[in-house]
Amino acid sequence: MGACCSCQNQINTDKNGEYVQGEDQENLKLNQQPKPKVQSINKECDNPDLIQKHAPPESIAKEITDLPDYHNDKVKESLDKLDDFIYDEDEVEDKELPYLKPMIFQNGSGAVFTGQWKEGMKHGRGKQQWPDGSIYEGYWRNNMAEGKGRLIHSDGDVFIGRWREDKAHGKGKYLHLNGATYEGDWQDDKQHGYGTETWQDGAKFEGYYVDGKKHGQGKFIWSDGSKYEGNFVDNNIEGKGTYIWWDGRQYTGDWKNNKMEGDGVFTWVDGRKYEGEYKDDKKHGYGVFYWPDQNH
Numbered sequence: 001m002g003a004c005c006s007c008q009n010q011i012n013t014d015k016n017g018e019y020v021q022g023e024d025q026e027n028l029k030l031n032q033q034p035k036p037k038v039q040s041i042n043k044e045c046d047n048p049d050l051i052q053k054h055a056p057p058e059s060i061a062k063e064i065t066d067l068p069d070y071h072n073d074k075v076k077e078s079l080d081k082l083d084d085f086i087y088d089e090d091e092v093e094d095k096e097l098p099y100l101k102p103m104i105f106q107n108g109s110g111a112v113f114t115g116q117w118k119e120g121m122k123h124g125r126g127k128q129q130w131p132d133g134s135i136y137e138g139y140w141r142n143n144m145a146e147g148k149g150r151l152i153h154s155d156g157d158v159f160i161g162r163w164r165e166d167k168a169h170g171k172g173k174y175l176h177l178n179g180a181t182y183e184g185d186w187q188d189d190k191q192h193g194y195g196t197e198t199w200q201d202g203a204k205f206e207g208y209y210v211d212g213k214k215h216g217q218g219k220f221i222w223s224d225g226s227k228y229e230g231n232f233v234d235n236n237i238e239g240k241g242t243y244i245w246w247d248g249r250q251y252t253g254d255w256k257n258n259k260m261e262g263d264g265v266f267t268w269v270d271g272r273k274y275e276g277e278y279k280d281d282k283k284h285g286y287g288v289f290y291w292p293d294q295n296h
Contacts, residue, residue, distance in 0.1 A: 045098030054098050056120040061103035067112065072133035074156030074177060082150075082158065085137045087125050089148050094124040115140070130154070138163065161186065185209070199223075207232065222246075230255070253278070 115126020122140040138149020145163040161172020167189040184195020190212035207218020214232040230241015253264020259281040276287020
């Protein structure tokens with residue numbers, strides 16, 4: 001993490017670039033000054049021996065008397081919505097580590113850290129603030145975010161969850177200031193595993209992710225009531241799956257790059273049905289059309 005913020009806007013926020021057309025219908029998008037809370041981390045250490053042993057050299061970070069106000073309006077808005085961060089996963093061996101006064105790093109980043117130190121490294125409880133307004137509060141190991149922590153980005157987005165070596169890793173929740181959310185598994189700062197994504201218009205995806213993209217089995221429900229359940233590849237509808245339009249039309253079969261392609265069955269609410277081949281979202285090749293009276 002250092003002088004920058006990890007977990008930076010990794011999740012799919014706007015459902016962009018993914019469409020389903022189907023039988024000459026319109027495309028259906030797959031994507032569719034408050035006072036900040038302040039929590040004291042702990043009592044500052046007044047043991048000179050502990051301070052000398054664990055404090056960083058002044059070439060790395062210097063003690064400051066007054067905390068700079070780095071909070072921008074978006075960060076303040078997010079802080080106003082959040083509860084105080086709760087430290088409840090302390091390691092036994094960390095309880096004796098000193099809490100030092102705020103330190104500003106000397107690498108030109110302007111970042112300020114308040115918390116515990118171990119032999120010159122951030123270790124244990126701590127809060128770090130950056131000039132752009134970003135704030136990380138949580139646990140540290142060997143100068144990196146590790147374990148339970150919360151990062152508020154400069155744009156007001158928030159990640160709350162597990163960290164490993166300065167990256168979101170494990171279970172976590174990402175809250176966008178605009179109301180979109182993702183909750184589920186993370187790996188190396190990206191959605192990876194099972195998770196649920198929601199958007200402010202009511203759209204929702206639940207399923208599997210690989211390397212930050214929808215990949216594998218999943219279910220997507222759009223705000224108009226349309227839904228798809230089946231396979232995804234690299235954020236696209238691809239493989240076997242069923243799409244049900246808001247008006248009751250339904251297609252079950254093969255998909256490629258968000259389009260019907262391969263073998264499938266398309267049904268209408270009036271009883272009509274087509275079984276056959278598709279290419280590029282259109283009937284193509286051999287197929288049989290059934291009417292409600294079952295005549296071909």
